[in-house]
Amino acid sequence: LSGLHPLSKLLASLALVAIFIRLPAPYDSSMAMAVFLLATLVGRGSAAPLARILLRLFLTAMLWLLAMHTLRFSPPYFLFRELGSLLPYAGRFALALGLVASWNRVFTKDEIYAVLVNWAVPSPIVFLILRSVFLVPQIQRRAVDVLVAYHARGERLESLSDRARALLRSVPTLIASVFSESVDASIALSTKGIFNPGPRTTMARLVIGRADVAAASLSLAGVAAILYITAE
Amino acid sequence: VKSVTYTPFTWNFLAACAAINFGVGFLVQALKLPIYLDSIGTLLAAVAVGPVAGVLVGATSTILLTFVTAPTTLAYAVTAAAIALLAGALAKWGYLARLVPTALFGVLIGIVSAAVSAPITVYLFGGVSFAGADAVTAFLAATGKTILSSVVLGGLATDPLDKLVASVLAFLLMKRLPARVKALLAAPRR
Numbered sequence: 001l002s003g004l005h006p007l008s009k010l011l012a013s014l015a016l017v018a019i020f021i022r023l024p025a026p027y028d029s030s031m032a033m034a035v036f037l038l039a040t041l042v043g044r045g046s047a048a049p050l051a052r053i054l055l056r057l058f059l060t061a062m063l064w065l066l067a068m069h070t071l072r073f074s075p076p077y078f079l080f081r082e083l084g085s086l087l088p089y090a091g092r093f094a095l096a097l098g099l100v101a102s103w104n105r106v107f108t109k110d111e112i113y114a115v116l117v118n119w120a121v122p123s124p125i126v127f128l129i130l131r132s133v134f135l136v137p138q139i140q141r142r143a144v145d146v147l148v149a150y151h152a153r154g155e156r157l158e159s160l161s162d163r164a165r166a167l168l169r170s171v172p173t174l175i176a177s178v179f180s181e182s183v184d185a186s187i188a189l190s191t192k193g194i195f196n197p198g199p200r201t202t203m204a205r206l207v208i209g210r211a212d213v214a215a216a217s218l219s220l221a222g223v224a225a226i227l228y229i230t231a232e
Numbered sequence: 233v234k235s236v237t238y239t240p241f242t243w244n245f246l247a248a249c250a251a252i253n254f255g256v257g258f259l260v261q262a263l264k265l266p267i268y269l270d271s272i273g274t275l276l277a278a279v280a281v282g283p284v285a286g287v288l289v290g291a292t293s294t295i296l297l298t299f300v301t302a303p304t305t306l307a308y309a310v311t312a313a314a315i316a317l318l319a320g321a322l323a324k325w326g327y328l329a330r331l332v333p334t335a336l337f338g339v340l341i342g343i344v345s346a347a348v349s350a351p352i353t354v355y356l357f358g359g360v361s362f363a364g365a366d367a368v369t370a371f372l373a374a375t376g377k378t379i380l381s382s383v384v385l386g387g388l389a390t391d392p393l394d395k396l397v398a399s400v401l402a403f404l405l406m407k408r409l410p411a412r413v414k415a416l417l418a419a420p421r422r
Contacts, residue, residue, distance in 0.1 A: 129292055132292050133296065147262055183412050
């Protein structure tokens with residue numbers, strides 16, 4: 001599964017979510033998902049790697065659906081309704097962060113980069129967006145560390161001036177560290193030859209092979225089967 | 233607009249600026265401060281690299297914010313672009329280089345930001361922006377003002393202060409950038 005084209009993974013994960021949501025009675029879709037997640041956590045032996053891959057596919061599909069929901073595309077009504085009703089504002093924020101992390105485990109940055117560049121999106125723009133996405137959780141984690149340190153030292157954060165002072169003291173350090181890392185990252189980019197003419201040391205060429213066709217067919221067949229069963 | 237050839241460092245710097253918009257905004261929310269500070273990275277990029285770079289950073293951070301806040305945020309990419317273009321243009325008059333011009337132009341950027349955002353809020357979203365200014369807008373609307381004037385006045389009550397603080401923070405950050413970052417930003421771009 002890990003060798004599949006990212007588009008096949010997306011299609012398979014979408015099919016998986018659709019199948020879960022359309023599970024007929026007496027199986028409850030949310031209960032099925034809970035059992036599935038539990039199996040992933042406690043799974044052993046040969047089932048564990050498969051369960052982990054399925055979990056990643058599921059989370060990737062959720063991220064994709066979240067994107068569609070957010071951008072107001074028109075996914076099938078039942079998926080839209082499930083997401084819309086289950087995701088309150090604060091929960092969606094936490095979910096988005098978690099899904100970005102899960103996405104990171106499903107695809108490598110180079111893989112996403114290659115797919116988008118193959119779709120003729122300018123490579124610097126792709127880099128800018130992806131690099132930002134991967135930096136955001138790091139910055140947030142550091143911001144949380146700063147706040148935890150303030151509390152641990154017993155600093156007062158009750159009044160507006162206390163909180164403003166805390167912000168003024170923490171932001172320069174926070175940002176300076178991010179910029180310093182930018183220098184290291186740019187050296188790595190130059191070494192790989194990215195943004196420069198000539199051959200690159202990384203940049204996998206992704207092709208859709210027979211395994212992808214099989215995965216896509218299985219996904220569509222699964223969705224068709226569950227729709228047929230629930231229509232009966 | 234000055235011509236800039238973007239190096240790998242430039243792109244990394246811009247990505248960091250976009251993430252900073254998001255990260256500082258997160259810290260401000262966590263500290264429950266009555267401002268947004270979600271444009272510091274845009275201001276830094278517009279002045280340090282150029283207005284177009286600022287627009288790229290503003291657009292990228294708006295896309296990121298769209299995914300985790302409200303879908304309506306995407307429409308405010310126009311505001312982010314206006315902020316970046318104005319900040320980049322004001323750099324030649326000492327914006328982010330000297331404190332007094334930074335403070336004055338920060339207020340100006342806030343006024344322009346409010347003016348650009350108001351038509352989007354009114355004509356696309358019926359006066360609701362899902363931001364802190366909504367409370368002021370609702371209060372003004374309740375006093376009998378039109379939605380447009382309520383949104384404009386609500387924006388003017390919050391944006392100039394927000395952009396003033398963001399500009400002063402960006403000014404301090406420009407002064408305290410790590411030496412090797414300053415060297416790379418100042419180096420002739422090939």
